[in-house]
Amino acid sequence: MPVGGAALDLVGVPLPDETLSVAKQSDAILLGAIGGYKWDKNEKHLKPETGLLQLRAGLGVFANLRPATVLPQLVDSSTLKKEVAEGVDLMVVRELTGGIYFGQPRGFSTTEKGEEIGFNTEVYATYEIDRIARVAFETARKRCGKLCSVDKANVLEASMLWRKRVTLMASDYPDVELTHMYVDNAAMQLIRDPKQFDTIVTNNIFGDILSDEASMLTGSIGMLPSACLGESGPGLFEPIHGSAPDIAGQDKANPLATVLSVAMLLRYGLQEEYAAITIESAVLDTLNNGFRTGDIFSSGKKLVGCKEIGEEVMKSV
Amino acid sequence: MPVGGAALDLVGVPLPDETLSVAKQSDAILLGAIGGYKWDKNEKHLKPETGLLQLRAGLGVFANLRPATVLPQLVDSSTLKKEVAEGVDLMVVRELTGGIYFGQPRGFSTTEKGEEIGFNTEVYATYEIDRIARVAFETARKRCGKLCSVDKANVLEASMLWRKRVTLMASDYPDVELTHMYVDNAAMQLIRDPKQFDTIVTNNIFGDILSDEASMLTGSIGMLPSACLGESGPGLFEPIHGSAPDIAGQDKANPLATVLSVAMLLRYGLQEEYAAITIESAVLDTLNNGFRTGDIFSSGKKLVGCKEIGEEVMKSV
Ligand SMILES: CC(C)[C@H](C(=O)O)[C@@H](O)C(=O)O
Ligand SMILES: CC(C)[C@H](C(=O)O)[C@@H](O)C(=O)O
Numbered sequence: 001m002p003v004g005g006a007a008l009d010l011v012g013v014p015l016p017d018e019t020l021s022v023a024k025q026s027d028a029i030l031l032g033a034i035g036g037y038k039w040d041k042n043e044k045h046l047k048p049e050t051g052l053l054q055l056r057a058g059l060g061v062f063a064n065l066r067p068a069t070v071l072p073q074l075v076d077s078s079t080l081k082k083e084v085a086e087g088v089d090l091m092v093v094r095e096l097t098g099g100i101y102f103g104q105p106r107g108f109s110t111t112e113k114g115e116e117i118g119f120n121t122e123v124y125a126t127y128e129i130d131r132i133a134r135v136a137f138e139t140a141r142k143r144c145g146k147l148c149s150v151d152k153a154n155v156l157e158a159s160m161l162w163r164k165r166v167t168l169m170a171s172d173y174p175d176v177e178l179t180h181m182y183v184d185n186a187a188m189q190l191i192r193d194p195k196q197f198d199t200i201v202t203n204n205i206f207g208d209i210l211s212d213e214a215s216m217l218t219g220s221i222g223m224l225p226s227a228c229l230g231e232s233g234p235g236l237f238e239p240i241h242g243s244a245p246d247i248a249g250q251d252k253a254n255p256l257a258t259v260l261s262v263a264m265l266l267r268y269g270l271q272e273e274y275a276a277i278t279i280e281s282a283v284l285d286t287l288n289n290g291f292r293t294g295d296i297f298s299s300g301k302k303l304v305g306c307k308e309i310g311e312e313v314m315k316s317v
Numbered sequence: 318m319p320v321g322g323a324a325l326d327l328v329g330v331p332l333p334d335e336t337l338s339v340a341k342q343s344d345a346i347l348l349g350a351i352g353g354y355k356w357d358k359n360e361k362h363l364k365p366e367t368g369l370l371q372l373r374a375g376l377g378v379f380a381n382l383r384p385a386t387v388l389p390q391l392v393d394s395s396t397l398k399k400e401v402a403e404g405v406d407l408m409v410v411r412e413l414t415g416g417i418y419f420g421q422p423r424g425f426s427t428t429e430k431g432e433e434i435g436f437n438t439e440v441y442a443t444y445e446i447d448r449i450a451r452v453a454f455e456t457a458r459k460r461c462g463k464l465c466s467v468d469k470a471n472v473l474e475a476s477m478l479w480r481k482r483v484t485l486m487a488s489d490y491p492d493v494e495l496t497h498m499y500v501d502n503a504a505m506q507l508i509r510d511p512k513q514f515d516t517i518v519t520n521n522i523f524g525d526i527l528s529d530e531a532s533m534l535t536g537s538i539g540m541l542p543s544a545c546l547g548e549s550g551p552g553l554f555e556p557i558h559g560s561a562p563d564i565a566g567q568d569k570a571n572p573l574a575t576v577l578s579v580a581m582l583l584r585y586g587l588q589e590e591y592a593a594i595t596i597e598s599a600v601l602d603t604l605n606n607g608f609r610t611g612d613i614f615s616s617g618k619k620l621v622g623c624k625e626i627g628e629e630v631m632k633s634v
Pocket of ligand 2: 154184525
């Protein structure tokens with residue numbers, strides 16, 4: 001079903017009603033990247049991004065799981081020193097349907113002095129914080145049992161409530177070690193010592209920034225999948241990377257983030273753990289066999305295009 | 318004059334009236350770091366941070382200049398690979414008295430359904446964007462002539478107005494090359510290739526996050542000064558780092574960021590360029606002579622405490 005730029009070209013809106021209703025009736029949704037130069041200057045309601053935000057909101061997928069793992073095969077792709085990058089394996093749990101992305105009021109206005117203003121509202125209700133905190137504690141419990149909640153509670157009221165509710169929930173999870181960190185410090189600590197993190201939970205906008213930062217630490221964002229999950233209903237699965245319009249149609253893109261998103265879809269969306277592992281192993285085998293797209297290429301490896309690396313994954317299944 | 322935690326202990330408020338009025342009457346202000354565990358649980362109006370925000374607002378210092386420079390002497394302190402870190406020399410121009418830090422309305426409330434909410438307002442008026450953009454263009458002009466404006470204009474109205482106004486001003490600066498970048502991408506690009514940046518201009522909260530990220534790229538935030546400047550009136554100069562309560566009283570802290578803040582004070586606050594350079598050279602000589610505090614220590618260098626490295630700087634003047 002079309003969404004984003006494709007939908008704009010086909011029917012003139014970034015999220016056609018039919019796309020949303022078919023998505024809602026599905027068992028799980030695999031999303032390609034949206035956006036591109038062509039639509040960059042569109043007005044807000046006609047931006048590809050608006051379609052994505054409408055889809056997330058429409059499906060109620062409030063929990064965005066974004067793993068950032070440094071694969072031993074690709075540790076050299078990181079711009080971090082080997083000893084810093086090696087062994088990084090963290091998960092950002094980002095709140096996805098609230099906060100400043102969706103808060104009302106928002107818009108443009110004119111002050112009494114005739115100045116134009118643009119404004120947005122960062123807002124969180126207790127139920128929104130509680131449900132994402134629960135996903136985060138559950139995620140941390142299944143991982144290494146360490147949860148770091150990131151906020152700006154020394155300045156923002158929305159963050160103060162966030163910290164209060166996350167702290168309250170900790171009593172339900174005595175096996176999870178909860179810490180708090182300010183967002184500016186988190187942006188530093190991710191670079192200083194990313195291995196200190198296991199699971200990070202944070203709001204929509206901080207999660208947008210920190211998950212991209214974390215993914216770039218791995219040096220291979222062309223490899224990273226993500227899952228967007230709701231209370232019930234289908235999950236949405238997508239690569240972390242964007243649409244990379246600069247290399248469109250050149251058979252250069254790395255398809256592995258999308259392939260690994262299918263693995264996440266099988267695991268979290270369809271409870272098909274065996275199928276998920278099969279795909280993940282095939283991807284690792286492909287890397288072990290030395291195949292690399294340009295973004296993760298290093299000398300001594302075999303440089304291949306999008307199509308060929310996909311075929312290699314198929315052969316390894 | 319006391320501010321932050323010191324003022325709380327002395328007189329019970331984080332910014333005494335007298336501190337603000339003496340500051341306003343001064344030629345320039347040197348600020349120590351504020352905050353510490355002791356006051357972490359204080360209510361908002363009794364937080365050390367609130368005193369700092371009141372001081373910035375009270376002085377009208379809307380432009381925060383935060384350089385992130387990798388010194389050749391300290392390139393090994395960075396967690397980035399040498400070839401990535403070497404030669405990084407960028408300046409973040411952060412808007413400091415507007416946006417979500419100060420926007421109204423803000424606070425706590427209860428929804429019709431009885432849910433507690435916490436909320437803040439991200440808001441920018443054209444005059445606020447214009448004056449910070451002007452500082453940024455002027456800064457870029459004196460540096461390498463490249464300005465990157467960072468926003469989230471694909472989602473936020475406040476950012477759309479930001480981008481529009483910054484773009485408009487570009488016609489006054491034909492010699493400066495202006496680009497725009499989304500904040501999530503900027504958080505990635507700083508790690509992927511920090512050398513692509515010369516001057517970055519961004520709003521208060523994005524600037525808080527990105528300037529800390531950029532400073533950590535250098536591996537030596539104990540070395541980084543900053544300047545907060547207004548339209549007229551005295552500037553405020555402070556190290557980028559926090560108060561590091563974990564090492565308080567142990568003679569371990571690196572004083573060089575504060576020493577270099579004095580150099581910025583002399584340069585931007587008192588137009589004493591010669592004195593500024595004298596201090597900066599003394600700091601470089603101290604590093605060249607091999608003296609290092611713990612945070613920037615590497616093997617083969619002389620590990621010294623806060624007091625001793627200060628004395629070495631004095632000797633080098
Ligand atoms: C495209 C954009 C609206 C989106 C976001 O900000 O959420 C993207 O950056 C992401 O992180 O998925
Ligand atoms: C202490 C805090 C309020 C402050 C800020 O967020 O501005 C600090 O992080 C800074 O960057 O100077």
